[in-house]
Amino acid sequence: MLTFYYATGTCALATHLALEYAGANYQAVRLDMSKKEQQSPEYLRINPKARVPALVTEQGVLTETPALLLYIAQTFPQARLAPLDDPFALARVNEFNSYLCSTVHVGHAHRGRGYRWADDESAHESMKKKVAQNMGDYFALIEGGMLKGPWVMGDAISICDFYLFTVSGWLAGDGVDIQTFPKVALHRERLLAHPKLQKVLAAHQLVS
Amino acid sequence: MLTFYYATGTCALATHLALEYAGANYQAVRLDMSKKEQQSPEYLRINPKARVPALVTEQGVLTETPALLLYIAQTFPQARLAPLDDPFALARVNEFNSYLCSTVHVGHAHRGRGYRWADDESAHESMKKKVAQNMGDYFALIEGGMLKGPWVMGDAISICDFYLFTVSGWLAGDGVDIQTFPKVALHRERLLAHPKLQKVLAAHQLVS
Structure with a gap:
């Protein structure tokens, strides 16, 4: 199970849409940036950049939208979200x-x-x-x-x-x-x- | 044969190093940004963003360093420049x-x-x-x-x-x-x- 950290109004939307489209099994956790939740000690342990998105996988935490998007395309190949072999x-x-x-x-x-x-x-x-x-x-x-x-x-x-x-x-x-x-x-x-x-x-x- | 456009002092260095390390067959063309050669009509036809790097392949022109780096890793797999299957x-x-x-x-x-x-x-x-x-x-x-x-x-x-x-x-x-x-x-x-x-x-x- 993946855990996905996002906030509304941010670029995390892109990864969120990709997870959903791919049919991933994930839990979405919304951070309230107006309360600076992205700067809490708990979240900084997940993502020291104090930004969203962040995706907690069984192998570790991944950040940066282009990397997350390609990761989702590669781990859910049946969704055909990128031309992986071309x-x-x-x-x-x-x-x-x-x-x-x-x-x-x-x-x-x-x-x-x-x-x-x-x-x-x-x-x-x-x-x-x-x-x-x-x-x-x-x-x-x-x-x-x-x-x-x-x-x-x-x-x-x-x-x-x-x-x-x-x-x-x-x-x-x-x-x-x-x-x-x-x-x-x-x-x-x-x-x-x-x-x-x-x-x-x-x-x-x-x-x- | 690839044609690679670069300028010194820019991020094009990264792609240039990758091409060389991978043993690619490429021609390197240096643009002089002090003469604004990246804004010449000829170059704008290659890269309308007026930036370097740009890589002319047989299939078309590619830009943006992260994309070029992964392209080189994928097209020269023997160089083992990225963990493509992980x-x-x-x-x-x-x-x-x-x-x-x-x-x-x-x-x-x-x-x-x-x-x-x-x-x-x-x-x-x-x-x-x-x-x-x-x-x-x-x-x-x-x-x-x-x-x-x-x-x-x-x-x-x-x-x-x-x-x-x-x-x-x-x-x-x-x-x-x-x-x-x-x-x-x-x-x-x-x-x-x-x-x-x-x-x-x-x-x-x-x-x-």
């Missing part, structure tokens, strides 16, 4: 996820978590001002070719779709109208309607 | 690489590339001031357990080692004394002396 196609999957974690997520984080990279509030304000432009630029690349359609990698759903859905959910708060990117908007609608994912979407307050 | 061990590899790309590289980039996340120079100055502290915090985690020793994953060299070496090379410029982290410093010395890697290290002006 190195080029798998590299496309990892390339997409790596772009989301190192560029898109980071761009978004400059809106509310500027304190990570500067101490003074005027710098935080400057960062906030640029978030909409950056997220728009990143999603222009995604719309322009990275998202093949209807799913990210084409006809079949993959771990990339859970991650893109997670990140595209931040656009509105970041000041970007998702309708500027019709393929991304349609992708979002399609995943929101997926029957396998309703329970997790409800746990993250994305559907009622 | 999902947990592979997740540890991907977790490490993901941390480097989304946290450590990003932290470092706030020293010289603050313009990515804010438009005014006072914000860039604020970001620069925090880089040494952040890089020190990140490397404390690496020293404290992520780097098992002597190589990142233990006794065997892996793609993680090329990436850690790349990033630990930025510490001095970021205002962090690598000797604060003895395991990281020793790891750096060990890789610098690796006979298979001297040609690439010289191409990046890291050995004479």
